[in-house]
Amino acid sequence: MSTDLPARHDPGAFDLARDAAPGLPLTLIEQWRASGRTAADARRLLGAHVTTGYSVVSDSAGLTRLSRSLGLLEVLALIDGPKRVLHAYATGVGGRAVGVWAADNAQMFHPATTDAGTLLSALLRAQDEIARTCRIRVGIGVHHGDYYDLDGGLYGAEADAIEHLAENDTEGGEIAVTEAVAERLPAGHGFVLRRKERQDRQGGHDGKDGPLGAVYRVLDGPRAGDATPPGGWYPIPYPAAFYEDLLRLDPQDAGAQDAGFAATLAEKHLRERTVVLVERGEAGTGNGVSEVELLRSLDLSARMRELGLRLLPDEGAVEVKVAGPLAIYLFDDPRPAVPFALQLRAALADAGMTCRIGLDSGPVLSGRTPGGGRDVAGAPVNQASKMAQDLAAPGLVCLSEAVAAHADLGGFALVRHTVSGVDLIFYQG
Structure with a gap:
């Protein structure tokens, strides 16, 4: 396995939505689905x-x-x-x-x-x-x-x-x-x-x-005194074993010794995976009531999650998270990732939702967080986000060159974009 890390990491890709809870509020969503879905229902359910x-x-x-x-x-x-x-x-x-x-x-x-x-x-x-x-x-x-x-x-x-x-x-x-x-x-x-x-x-x-x-x-203004060390970690988005190692990496040291330790950690914790990042659109229009829009959005996220889990292969693939309009999946092999993306796009369309999907392969950090959820970081997440969220029109699936090398490209076209002086080449269809 190659452990070479790319020299650049788009900081925008370290900016995924942070406020979504580890899991969707499924009980509330079920209550909303069982209600009349009116503004009064929304205010009653959210009021608690x-x-x-x-x-x-x-x-x-x-x-x-x-x-x-x-x-x-x-x-x-x-x-x-x-x-x-x-x-x-x-x-x-x-x-x-x-x-x-x-x-x-x-x-x-x-x-x-x-x-x-x-x-x-x-x-x-x-x-x-x-x-x-x-x-x-x-x-x-x-x-x-x-x-x-x-x-x-x-x-x-x-x-x-x-x-x-x-x-x-x-x-x-x-x-x-x-x-x-x-x-x-x-x-x-x-x-x-x-x-x-x-x-x-x-x-x-x-x-x-x-x-x-x-x-x-x-x-x-007036300053507080020294902070009392907290009783535990902040809610980290990493596996606990990785975070313990990360704390040993000195971010102030850019020397060769620290670079060598970073390479050791990369060998230990990073794995070659294919990332599938999905951004859904809305289904229809709302009535302008913020409480209704919030519950509708949560309902759509839950529906997207249901469709994704139904289509996900039993082996070699995992749902990382569904957070707001985003869903992220990891595949061990890029070949089944492309059919999954195409099937999910069709299923979302049947449910009245458009989407944009980006796929890229490479070394990523992923695993269970101490809170019980999953998360992922790495250049493939950056690339998938850049293609889908920043460059693609609604309804398109985008494949990086690394994924395209393992895919049937019928219906896909090669496109080139320059973003912040960097040339991006990928396939979309």
Whole structure:
């Protein structure tokens, strides 16, 4: 088996959705399917899952440059550092981790009883520590609001909006807080806030701030003391045995000795697999009620999962996860992966859903996470995502050259795209 790692890793591929819980809320979906599926039904069913508090979301900055020269394991070690620091300080003031911290993202939830000043002091101290000890920085978004807590994941318009803010409107080292957080600070709090110019905070272009209201940048303020080491790991997206090895890889050391250890870990943990990444579209149109749209989306994800499992071969293939509109599968051999993708596309079409599918083969890290789910990382995930999500039109299946070499290409055409100065060649049909 070849263990050579590609020199580049598209940081966008380390940005898969992080807030989806390890499993779909199947009981709630069953209740929705058995109901009249009206707006009143949606509000009744979701009403039992409302939680109020602070959502704290982080996203990395500066990963693009570093990922151009580092292998997969070095990148995973780099993004681990900020997550460990944030987890330590956030749990120290009563927060709990949300979902699985896939890729370079992290999310915490703090109950409404949390003092806003205490939370911001902890986050400022965490940013100081990240700047001191890590090679990459993170932007943090904080919002106080109402969310739907479904199997450990936060859903709803406000949950989506604060994730969008953190990922698209924060810089490395920044803490951005919403109006609902700022107004919970006591008089004489000592924090220096400056209102951020409104960009696209999912509020449209009508001059409104959207579900988050005004947003402020925390420029300075009182810092918390040192964090108490957390009682356990953050919800890692890796097998426990791999993570124990990853912690031995020093992300600050780019020398030959560390590179040699990374190669040893690659030989131990990476395996040649074929990735099938599916992004579904919607089935029909909704009525505009956010609660209905949320349950419809979960229902579609569950339906996609049902179809995928029905078509998946009994041996040599596994479902990695279904998260929002995405589904990812792993195959030991690329040859049965292509028929599966074509059959799943047809089954989704029969169910009224369009999709875009990308397939690539190569070394990946995959396995059971400590929480019982599965996850996957590696260049094939990046390539499959780039082809399907970024370049393909709805309804198309895209095959990398590595997969195409083992496939019947009848109905497929060779295409070329240049993305960020990189030429991509693959087949689509």
